[in-house]
Amino acid sequence: MAAPRVAIVGAGFGGLCMAIRLRRAGIGSFTVFEKAGELGGTWRDNTYPGAGCDIPSHLYSYSFEKYASWTRRYPGQPEILAYLARCADKYDVRRRIRFHTEVVGAAFDGGRWQVSTAGSQREAFDVVVMGVGQLNRPRLPDIPGMSDFAGTAFHSARWNHDHDLTGRRVAVIGNGSSAAQFVPRIAGRAGRLEVFQRTPNWVIPKPDATFGPAARSALRLVPGLQRAYREWLYRYAENVFHPALARGWSAATLERRARGHLSAQVAAPVLRAKLTPDYPPGCKRVVIDSDFYAALTRPNVEVVTERIVRIGPGGVETEGGRHEADTIIYATGFRTTEFLAPIEVAGRGGHTLARQWNGGAEAYLGISMPNFPNLFLLYGPNTNLGHNSIVFMIECQVRHIMACLPYLSAGGPMEVRPEAMAAWTRQLDRAMAGMVWQDGCRSWYKTADGRVTNNWPGRADLYRRLTARSPRAAYRHIREPVDRERAVASPA
Numbered sequence: 001m002a003a004p005r006v007a008i009v010g011a012g013f014g015g016l017c018m019a020i021r022l023r024r025a026g027i028g029s030f031t032v033f034e035k036a037g038e039l040g041g042t043w044r045d046n047t048y049p050g051a052g053c054d055i056p057s058h059l060y061s062y063s064f065e066k067y068a069s070w071t072r073r074y075p076g077q078p079e080i081l082a083y084l085a086r087c088a089d090k091y092d093v094r095r096r097i098r099f100h101t102e103v104v105g106a107a108f109d110g111g112r113w114q115v116s117t118a119g120s121q122r123e124a125f126d127v128v129v130m131g132v133g134q135l136n137r138p139r140l141p142d143i144p145g146m147s148d149f150a151g152t153a154f155h156s157a158r159w160n161h162d163h164d165l166t167g168r169r170v171a172v173i174g175n176g177s178s179a180a181q182f183v184p185r186i187a188g189r190a191g192r193l194e195v196f197q198r199t200p201n202w203v204i205p206k207p208d209a210t211f212g213p214a215a216r217s218a219l220r221l222v223p224g225l226q227r228a229y230r231e232w233l234y235r236y237a238e239n240v241f242h243p244a245l246a247r248g249w250s251a252a253t254l255e256r257r258a259r260g261h262l263s264a265q266v267a268a269p270v271l272r273a274k275l276t277p278d279y280p281p282g283c284k285r286v287v288i289d290s291d292f293y294a295a296l297t298r299p300n301v302e303v304v305t306e307r308i309v310r311i312g313p314g315g316v317e318t319e320g321g322r323h324e325a326d327t328i329i330y331a332t333g334f335r336t337t338e339f340l341a342p343i344e345v346a347g348r349g350g351h352t353l354a355r356q357w358n359g360g361a362e363a364y365l366g367i368s369m370p371n372f373p374n375l376f377l378l379y380g381p382n383t384n385l386g387h388n389s390i391v392f393m394i395e396c397q398v399r400h401i402m403a404c405l406p407y408l409s410a411g412g413p414m415e416v417r418p419e420a421m422a423a424w425t426r427q428l429d430r431a432m433a434g435m436v437w438q439d440g441c442r443s444w445y446k447t448a449d450g451r452v453t454n455n456w457p458g459r460a461d462l463y464r465r466l467t468a469r470s471p472r473a474a475y476r477h478i479r480e481p482v483d484r485e486r487a488v489a490s491p492a
């Protein structure tokens with residue numbers, strides 16, 4: 001086979017990384033499908049005030065495109081988006097992006113993937129790489145009466161910048177990382193702001209700082225300095241944050257840090273009690289922010305913990321009474337466990353991903369699935385991190401996919417062997433048992449029945465080693481007889 005035709009779905013961190021790696025390998029036969037009119041994925045969508053990343057800038061960037069000129073220790077959304085746009089232009093992949101083109105389906109047929117886009121266009125590719133991410137579909141809650149609300153309502157990932165919050169009575173539903181970032185930015189403008197909290201989060205301060213001209217010059221000019229700084233950030237995350245999530249030596253340190261931050265910022269015992277979680281830190285995503293607690297102590301801000309029973313035309317009704325509001329901001333997160341949805345994916349022999357993932361999404365290395373030859377995922381099941389940079393994980397995945405390409409070019413479509421998949425699942429289950437995510441909390445890492453489908457339990461180092469292995473032993477080529485075999489499709 002000549003160079004395979006590759007369809008990449010999504011132009012965020014993952015899709016762009018894949019496109020750049022192909023381009024750098026001299027493979028130009030790829031198309032990036034992007035449903036929106038601009039690249040950037042989650043960093044294009046989340047434009048709420050204060051949006052930013054709580055992973056340090058020099059680590060939250062591609063290893064092959066280090067950037068010395070970050071202006072802050074922790075990057076803001078506009079700077080990350082600009083970084084991605086620069087990468088796309090520098091590596092000349094922008095012209096391969098088909099904007100405003102939503103992929104709605106992919107079907108393996110006759111040894112190739114037929115990729116369908118909205119508007120019923122179909123196009124054949126040898127390989128499909130899904131780079132749609134885990135945090136791409138906002139989740140609105142299912143609260144009775146939401147459509148009756150007479151004011152302005154929007155989700156944090158679809159911020160309504162035309163709506164001036166000055167003097168408004170604002171209800172914020174949710175108190176995760178997104179709310180923690182925007183509440184301090186809007187609290188001073190709103191007339192009254194109520195944060196509806198279902199579960200308190202552990203919060204630790206974010207030691208942000210600006211990089212002045214001298215620091216930026218040093219990082220640019222001193223040989224090896226940027227690399228050493230990045231390496232230090234990475235090692236710190238591996239050696240200090242990971243053990244905290246694996247119930248190791250730093251778990252107590254993390255809890256002390258979070259409790260100390262809460263005590264230092266919130267003096268009132270009643271509010272402090274409301275904000276104190278009853279599960280161990282890390283079970284849900286730890287919020288890393290220095291301004292959230294202070295904002296919650298403002299006289300015009302209140303934390304409401306009574307259960308929401310309905311939303312009416314005039315605001316939010318809880319078990320304790322009515323809370324008048326003219327603006328509701330849903331900071332209620334994303335549909336994280338529905339990987340790839342709503343794209344309909346049909347593999348060989350009548351297998352559909354919807355059916356195969358009935359009990360929760362799973363993929364070998366988070367990248368590939370039996371019955372779905374030449375289909376690869378970026379930031380797929382069990383590859384999210386609570387302790388280190390997702391960009392690192394994406395690069396491991398792209399490297400693995402690049403290593404698969406020569407095999408499938410030489411021997412035809414290939415898929416992961418069922419026994420490799422089973423061994424992976426066993427290994428994952430064993431490692432998962434030691435993690436704090438299991439410890440009695442609800443989180444976006446889990447399905448409704450409690451299975452952690454989103455997070456990688458090991459260190460990032462281990463994931464790098466596993467994905468760096470030759471794919472030869474774990475995959476098999478799909479020859480004609482297997483291809484024709486019809487699976488006994490069980491009812492959905």
Ligand code: NAP
Nearest residue numbers: 052053054141174175176177178198199285331332333444
């Ligand atoms: P999230 O962490 O999933 O938080 C959703 C919030 O909405 C939770 O407080 C949840 O309460 C609440 N909620 C959901 N449904 C509700 C309902 N029916 N009634 C009342 N409350 C409800 O979402 P997010 O804050 O958007 O953050 C998602 C993830 O994005 C983060 O964990 C993080 O990984 C990423 N993120 C990262 C950064 C960064 O700096 N790197 C910044 C923002 C976001 P419960 O806790 O009770 O479920």
